[in-house]
Amino acid sequence: MADVHLDVQDYYGKVLQTTDDLMTNACTTSSAMPRYIKTAISNVHEEVISKYYGCGLTLPLRLEGAHVLDLGSGAGRDCYIASQLVGKEGYVVGVDMTKEQLLTARKYIDFHMDKFGYSKKNVEFHEGYLEELSKLNLKGASFDVVVSNCVLNLVKDKRAVLEACFALLKEGGELYFSDVYASRRIPEILAQDKVLYGECLSGALYWNDFEQMAKQVGFFDPRVVSSSPITIQNEDAIEKLGDIKFHSITYRLFKLKDLEPDCEDFGQAVRYLGNIQHSEKGMFLDAHHYFEKGKIKAVCGNTWNMLFQTRFKENFDFIGNFETHYGIFEGCGKNPPFNQIASNEGTPALSCC
Ligand SMILES: C[S@@+](CC[C@H](N)C(=O)[O-])C[C@H]1O[C@@H](n2cnc3c(N)ncnc32)[C@H](O)[C@@H]1O
Structure with a gap:
């Protein structure tokens, strides 16, 4: 696990300086955006924007006053959008393990609080591994929404992260997140490829393995919000990956103990x-x-x-x-x-x- 952490930290802290350095278009967002999100993005500092590596839109509706946790918050773009959407009464916590990313995110806290007209900050960033969220002393069952943008594929122990999310969400809260998924299980040899892994491709889960894992953890009825194919515009990567197809999928997973395995009709x-x-x-x-x-x-x-x-x-x-x-x-x-x-x-x- 330590090696994977070091490789990913190296990729996001040193190899990539901005979105332009990406070798494929897996960690980029193609989905259309509502106007209010575009407006919120226009308020985010350009350096933060330049280090955005997300693959979807991870901000659900009705966030006013919500407590939001962003897993793998990177340079903080989604946190600063969420900061505007939750408003003064809400709060946003970002977690990431890469120092360089955290440095950019933290550098602009005051800038954004001024820009949004907040007298006290409603965003904070923690350094930590997502597999060890319990070490961060975040209060259990305290978050309304957990978001994450193009991160779980980079984590080796994905189940540990889902379990921690479940514990941190309030009952009725949701994990609303975008990630890269594969059409079939990816051979281990490809997962060893540092570039394919860093580019959010070869660490991706086969989508049905993800859905089964989510159900086992307690998110009984995973719902797909959007799903769009990733066209990998890199000849080397295409050759190595062969027939494996990739989609960027946004899922929403509610923490509700009353959900059933299937959709039942009660009229x-x-x-x-x-x-x-x-x-x-x-x-x-x-x-x-x-x-x-x-x-x-x-x-x-x-x-x-x-x-x-x-x-x-x-x-x-x-x-x-x-x-x-x-x-x-x-x-x-x-x-x-x-x-x-x-x-x-x-x-x-x-x-x-
Ligand atoms: C593809 S980038 C996405 C960053 C951000 N969500 C965005 O949309 O710009 C993946 C991020 O996840 C972080 N990350 C990957 N694995 C992690 C882990 N095990 N623990 C903590 N952070 C991790 C990386 O440091 C990196 O900043």
Whole structure:
């Protein structure tokens, strides 16, 4: 493990100085962004932006007042966006192991607090290994949202990180994160390749291994928010990787003890009230669920709980209960993320559950 830490620290601390130094486009973000996120990014210092190596949009809706933890926060771009979204009452904690990245992130705390008009800071950065989060004295069950952007693939003991996340989240909280996933298990020989590993490719999990691991840890119903193919624009890498395909996937995993392994039908429905800032016309829960304002929509028990037992409770009317079970939720099927169309905005890619 120590070797992997050193190699990754070397890659993100010394080999890469800015996004332009990346050899492939795996650690870059291609998804479209809502305007309010673009505005928030425009307030972030240019040096922080230049050292951004994320692969997705890891900032869910309704963060006002939330306590957010960013795992592998790098130079701090997502933390400083979150700092604006959580507001003065919220708080953001970033964790990373690479000194150079932390140096950039910490250098601009005062700059950003001034820019956002905050009299006291609402962001802090901790140095540490994600496999050893318990050493950082973060309070258990204290975070509303854990985010992470293109990091888990770089970690050897991925299960340890998921378990720590689960322990740090409040009940009803969520892990909302983007990472690189592979279409099949990656041979160990490729994982030894320092460039392929550093570029967020050969440490990636096969997506179904990730989903099984998430369920075993207690995140029973992982939901894909968006999924988009990564086109590796590097001949060497393409040759070495052969037929393995990669996607950048954003998952949302709620910590809810009542979730079931499958989507079950209890005859329930919800109606979105249109009262989430930046999403007044409709709200995306995931790539399968778009809730148009005012329209009643049938949902399975798990989706109901993801709205009723979380920070979204005030944003919906809830119709029904769990008294009668009507069987499996109709139309509910397994849609592997590699078959899904990237979508967390605009028209939903798929309907139903
Ligand atoms: C691809 S970069 C992404 C950084 C940041 N999330 C962003 O979007 O710019 C991966 C980051 O994860 C950090 N990292 C990787 N493995 C780690 C580990 N085991 N513990 C702590 N940080 C880790 C690296 O230091 C690096 O800053």
